[in-house]
Amino acid sequence: MTTxxxxxxxxxxxxxxxxxxxxAAMVAAGARVIGHYGRDRAGAETAVAGAADGQATLISADFHDMAAVDAFWDDCRAAAGGRIDTLVNNAGIMRQTGGIPDPIEDWDAVWSETMTVNVHAPARLLRHAVRDWLDAGKGGSIIGIGSWAATRGTSNPRAIAYAASKAAITAATKTVARNYADRGILAYVIAPGVVRTQMSVDSAEAVGGEAAVTAGLPMGEWVPPEDIGALCAFLAEGRARHLTGSTIDLNGAAYIR
Structure with missing residues (x-):
């Protein structure tokens, strides 16, 4: 059992x-959780509903704004009492416009926003975490939630910026793994396939709908988010240190390399 x-x-x-x-998985495993949200406080509260008193702290920040990202990390440090062990870079956006056939104004706007939220913001947090761990002389771990689209591209032509952004932050995370492993700083990327989220439902509409997407999956089902939560908790425990630098595919055999 993960603890x-x-x-x-x-x-x-x-x-x-x-x-x-x-x-939810981190709370269940006994971690002190500091959760970020944008505007949906109620959803964030539901996610940590199983936390004991004082086990979870929720902090809002707009990841379109790098000053807000910096302030968020400062708030995390304060909430943690100075010591953060693991950063899970999950927050991201997938706009359903800005593809090649769309107007150039849409293309530019979506690419700019996507790179800000999906690359610059998590890279900024990654930088803060690594610098803190180096200053403290203690290790820590980064878990990046990537996508199979980072490697294989995406079948949704409107999500081209999303696929590119996931490839970029994946490369940044792997660079941390390669350069700081000897100082106890570990970094992993989880690359999910089609996950049962609203983002995936919206994306499926661009490629024939949910039934068409499901028909192409060997297991005949979408990945439950709970599978990703359980894997994150396992990685955060630190029992698989030599997995650092790995991209862990979680897609029900829909994409095997």
């Missing part, structure tokens, strides 16, 4: 979907 008692974990984007499942 994270005594560890503090920061999870971004806990209001719904994967982030909510990750936060």
């Amino acid at each position: 994270l008692a005594g560890k503090t974990v920061v999870v971004t984007g806990v209001s719904k979907g994967i982030g909510a499942a990750v936060a």
Whole structure:
């Protein structure tokens, strides 16, 4: 059984979907959880509903604004009493416009926003975490929630910016793994396939609908977010240190490399 008692974990984007499942899994494993949300406070509260008194702290921040990202990390440090063990970079967006056939104004707006929220913001948090761990002389772990689209591209032509952003933050996370492993700083990427989230439902509409997407999956079902939550909790425990640098595919055999 995974146990994270005594560890503090920061999870971004806990209001719904994967982030909510990750936060719930961390709480269940006994971690002190600091959860980020944008505007949906109620969703974030639901995600950590199983927390004991004082086990979870929720902090709002707009990841379109790097000053807000910096302030969020400062708030996390304060809430943690100075020691954060794991950062789960989950928060992200997938706009359903901005593809090649769309107007250039849409293309530019979506690419700019997507790179800000999906790359610059999590990279900024990654930088803060690694610098803190280096200053303290103690290790920590980054868990990036990527996507199979980072490697194989996406079948949704409107999500081209999303696929590119996931490839970029994946490369940044792997760079941390390669350069700081000897100082106890570990970094992993989880690459889900089609996950049962609203984001995936919206994306499916662009490629024939949910039934068409499901028909192409060997297991005939979408990945439950809880599977990703359980994997994150396992990685945060630190029992698989030599997995650092890995991209862990979680897609029900829909994409095998």
